[in-house]
Structures are given as C-alpha cells and as structure tokens.
Amino acid sequence: MRLRKGFTMRKIGTDHVIVPEGVETINFNKLMSLNGSACYLWESLQGKEFQEEDMAKLLTDRYEVAEDTAMIDAKKLADHWIQTGLIDE
Amino acid sequence: MTIIQTFWTLLQAGLWQKSLPVLDSPLSKEEWQGIFDLAVKQSLDGIIYDGMMMLPEEQRPDRILQLKWYGRVNNNVQVHSLLNRVLVEIVDKFEEEGIPVLLLKGQGNASFYENPQHRQCGDIDLFIGTKNYERACRLIKDWGMNNAEESGKHLHGEWHGAHIEVHRFAAVLHNPAKQRRFVKWSEEMLNDRSNTFIPSTETQPVPILPPVFNVFFVFYHLLHHFSSSGVGLRQFCDLARLLHVYHGKLNLNELEKQLKGFGLMRQWQIIAYLLVHHIGLAQEECPFYKDTGRLSEEMLRIVLEEGNFGYYAENRERKNTSYIGRKWEGFMIHTRRSRRLIRIFPCRAIGNYISVVCRGTKVAIKSLFNHNNKKI
Numbered sequence: 001m002r003l004r005k006g007f008t009m010r011k012i013g014t015d016h017v018i019v020p021e022g023v024e025t026i027n028f029n030k031l032m033s034l035n036g037s038a039c040y041l042w043e044s045l046q047g048k049e050f051q052e053e054d055m056a057k058l059l060t061d062r063y064e065v066a067e068d069t070a071m072i073d074a075k076k077l078a079d080h081w082i083q084t085g086l087i088d089e
Numbered sequence: 090m091t092i093i094q095t096f097w098t099l100l101q102a103g104l105w106q107k108s109l110p111v112l113d114s115p116l117s118k119e120e121w122q123g124i125f126d127l128a129v130k131q132s133l134d135g136i137i138y139d140g141m142m143m144l145p146e147e148q149r150p151d152r153i154l155q156l157k158w159y160g161r162v163n164n165n166v167q168v169h170s171l172l173n174r175v176l177v178e179i180v181d182k183f184e185e186e187g188i189p190v191l192l193l194k195g196q197g198n199a200s201f202y203e204n205p206q207h208r209q210c211g212d213i214d215l216f217i218g219t220k221n222y223e224r225a226c227r228l229i230k231d232w233g234m235n236n237a238e239e240s241g242k243h244l245h246g247e248w249h250g251a252h253i254e255v256h257r258f259a260a261v262l263h264n265p266a267k268q269r270r271f272v273k274w275s276e277e278m279l280n281d282r283s284n285t286f287i288p289s290t291e292t293q294p295v296p297i298l299p300p301v302f303n304v305f306f307v308f309y310h311l312l313h314h315f316s317s318s319g320v321g322l323r324q325f326c327d328l329a330r331l332l333h334v335y336h337g338k339l340n341l342n343e344l345e346k347q348l349k350g351f352g353l354m355r356q357w358q359i360i361a362y363l364l365v366h367h368i369g370l371a372q373e374e375c376p377f378y379k380d381t382g383r384l385s386e387e388m389l390r391i392v393l394e395e396g397n398f399g400y401y402a403e404n405r406e407r408k409n410t411s412y413i414g415r416k417w418e419g420f421m422i423h424t425r426r427s428r429r430l431i432r433i434f435p436c437r438a439i440g441n442y443i444s445v446v447c448r449g450t451k452v453a454i455k456s457l458f459n460h461n462n463k464k465i
Contacts, residue, residue, distance in 0.1 A: 013146070013155045019163050023174065026167045026250075031160045 001089045052078050092123045099140030101369035106203045121150035130396035132323040135162045135207030168210040173288035175251040191216040197297040200286040201330040212252035218279050222257040301343045316441045319399020329370040336374040359385050416453050
C-alpha cells in the first residue's frame with residue numbers, strides 16, 4: 001500500500017491535521033487529526049510502498065514499545081487510514 | 090466589543106492585511122460561533138479566517154471551531170484550483186475558435202485580493218457578446234456542457250466540474266434606452282482584451298474587463314442583486330479591493346461620466362459610504378465619496394439580515410402547496426422587501442417591483458393556461 005496523493009499534513013492551532021489539497025481530493029470532506037506517533041508514521045511513509053509490518057518497525061525504532069503492541073497499533077491505524085481513504089491499497 | 094464590531098475588525102484585518110486586529114477581551118465560545126455563522130452567511134469565511142489567524146493564539150476560537158473553519162477554507166482553496174484550471178481551458182477553447190472572451194467577476198475579482206484563494210468561490214462567468222453568443226452556446230454544448238439551460242441573458246450549465254455561464258449580455262438593465270447604451274459600451278470592451286490576470290494555480294493569462302468598466306460592472310452587479318433578491322458583503326469586498334488596486338490608475342472622468350449617464354451616482358455614493366466606513370477602504374481611494382450615512386446604514390442592515398444573495402432572508406420560504414398560493418406568497422415577499430428598498434433606492438425599487446410583478450403575472454397566466462389546456 002501507499003499513502004494516497006493529494007493530502008498533506010498541516011499544523012492548525014495545536015493539532016497536526018491531514019488535509020486534502022488539489023483538485024483530485026476536492027470531494028474529501030474530512031480533516032484528520034493525528035497524534036504524535038501517527039504524525040511520525042505519516043511523514044516517514046511519504047512516497048513509499050509499505051505494509052503494516054513496516055509501520056510496526058518504524059514504531060519500535062522510535063518508541064519503547066513491544067513488537068506485538070506495535071503491530072496491533074500499526075494494523076489499527078492502517079485500517080483506519082484505508083477506511084478514511086488516505087491509503088491506496 | 091459586540092459580535093458585529095469584532096466581525097468588522099476581523100474583516101478589515103483579513104481583507105487588507107495591514108494591521109493586526111485587537112480585541113478588547115477574548116470572545117466566548119458562543120460569540121465565536123456567532124462570528125463564524127455571520128462569516129458563512131456573508132460568504133466571507135476565508136477573509137474572516139485570515140483576520141482570526143492574525144490574533145494572538147490565546148484569543149482565537151477553540152480547537153473544534155478552528156478545525157471546522159479551516160476545513161471550509163481549505164475546501165474553497167481546492168475549488169479555486171478547479172475553477173482556475175477549467176477557466177484557462179475554456180477560454181483557450183473559445184479563443185481557438187476565434188471567439189474573444191472576457192471573464193466577468195469571479196476568479197478575476199479574486200485576483201485583486203491579498204489572498205485570492207481565500208475569497209469565496211462562485212462560478213465562471215464568460216462575456217461573449219451578441220455576435221458570437223449563439224455559436225459559443227452550440228460549441229460549449231458540443232464540448233460536453235451538462236444540464237445546459239438558457240435564460241435571455243446567458244446559457245448556464247456544468248462543464249468539467251465547474252458551473253459556467255456564457256453571457257450574451259454582461260448585465261440587463263430594465264430601462265430599454267439604458268440597456269441599449271450599456272450593450273453598446275460592453276460590446277466595445279470585447280475589443281480591449283489587454284487587461285489580464287494569471288490565476289494563482291495556472292500560468293496562462295485570462296482576459297478580464299478593462300478597469301472603468303470592471304469597476305462599473307462589479308458595482309452594478311452588487312446593486313442589481315441587492316435590488317432583486319439580496320447581496321452579501323463579499324460583493325462589497327470585491328468592489329473595495331478593485332478600487333484599492335486601481336487607485337491612481339482609474340480614469341475617474343470616464344467613471345463619473347458613466348455613473349451619471351446611467352443615473353447611478355447616488356446609488357454609487359450610498360454603497361461607497363459602506364466601503365469606507367465598514368469594509369475599510371481608505372477614503373482617498375474611494376471615488377465620489379459622500380456622507381450618505383443613514384441610507385447606507387439602512388442598506389447595510391438589510392445586507393446583514395439577508396446574507397449572500399438573500400439566501401438567509403427570513404420569511405422567504407413559501408409554505409403554500411397550491412400554485413396560486415405560492416405565487417401570492419411570492420408577491421407578498423417581494424412587496425414587503427420593496428417597501429424597505431424604496432427608502433434607499435426609490436426609483437430602482439419601484440422599477441424593479443413593477444418589472445418583477447409583470448413578469449410573475451405573465452408566467453402565472455401562461456402556466457395556468459397551459460394547465461387548463463392539458464386538462465381539456
């Protein structure tokens with residue numbers, strides 16, 4: 001999977017938010033607020049093909065978290081991004 | 090500071106981006122919601138947002154409203170990209186067919202703003218003129234315009250995701266002699282396509298109206314909509330920005346001649362007062378300024394109540410289910426509104442009232458006649 005084109009991360013107030021930009025995502029009527037680890041993953045995965053395992057590895061590289069916990073979190077986030085339309089599978 | 094005072098402070102800050110807004114005290118959640126609702130009502134979400142963002146962080150609204158507001162502003166930016174792309178494409182196609190085109194208002198007006206992409210988008214209005222109008226309509230339908238419908242003044246429909254109007258006339262004046270004069274003047278404009286702008290997300294220039302005609306047209310468009318169904322503050326901001334950018338370059342003798350020639354100087358001055366005292370245009374940049382306080386403030390009251398194109402006016406909803414009932418309701422709505430307008434623009438209000446009533450009566454009689462024929 002890949003992060004879909006036409007989205008960028010912006011800081012609005014105290015939030016880091018994924019916002020649609022350009023004509024292709026003109027009908028995407030949502031803003032997604034990200035926590036710290038989701039921001040980190042978003043920036044790290046830009047322009048790359050990845051699987052959930054890659055997301056989990058990024059989390060364990062950066063945070064003190066067990067592999068199985070990282071895998072659960074990665075899967076949850078990936079599912080959420082797929083459902084929201086931020087990922088091309 | 091009241092909500093409306095804060096609104097003006099933020100509008101002037103966002104529109105001119107010269108000085109930071111200062112609030113006496115932080116606003117409550119409900120007050121911020123009131124500001125936001127008013128900004129939406131007046132199609133000024135982006136401009137008021139810009140003003141809001143110039144405040145210190147602790148004075149801005151809560152997180153949820155900021156995000157919601159940003160979402161709207163961001164979507165408008167995306168629509169600008171779409172409109173700019175479609176605009177360049179359609180102008181190009183007409184020019185390849187040897188049809189000169191001038192852009193009316195819309196993206197052209199936006200280009201006069203400090204932050205063009207934060208001006209609320211509308212549609213694309215192309216002035217073609219009488220000579221090429223029929224051919225332009227045929228062409229754009231061949232090129233795939235959807236839901237194409239025609240009024241006497243223009244053809245409108247959807248093309249490549251944008252709403253486009255192809256205009257035979259730039260505007261329609263009720264007085265036949267004045268309409269002839271206006272058509273002659275506007276057709277001359279098609280020969281001067283040296284005034285252009287480059288849409289912010291494109292590289293190709295698009296021709297717009299020459300300065301005096303542009304100012305006159307934007308003013309007349311505002312006046313026309315106020316007189317008929319209603320107009321929002323966005324149109325006042327458009328006119329103010331044009332006058333600001335054109336300051337020192339506008340042929341004021343020509344503008345004066347045209348305003349007086351069309352009998353519109355008094356109307357200009359009533360609107361000009363609001364540009365200076367509320368929109369924040371510098372008085373020295375406002376031609377033919379006059380203190381018309383009371384009448385202008387009455388106009389503003391109506392604008393604030395009714396919002397963009399009168400969409401938010403109360404008592405406009407027709408509740409009757411029968412055709413005649415609804416026609417009667419429409420007549421009463423129009424009569425009530427005209428009574429308010431007559432204090433500000435008496436001749437215009439009367440002329441407009443007569444025109445709308447006559448037109449409405451003709452349509453009603455025709456519909457009833459067709460309905461009876463179907464029964465037989």
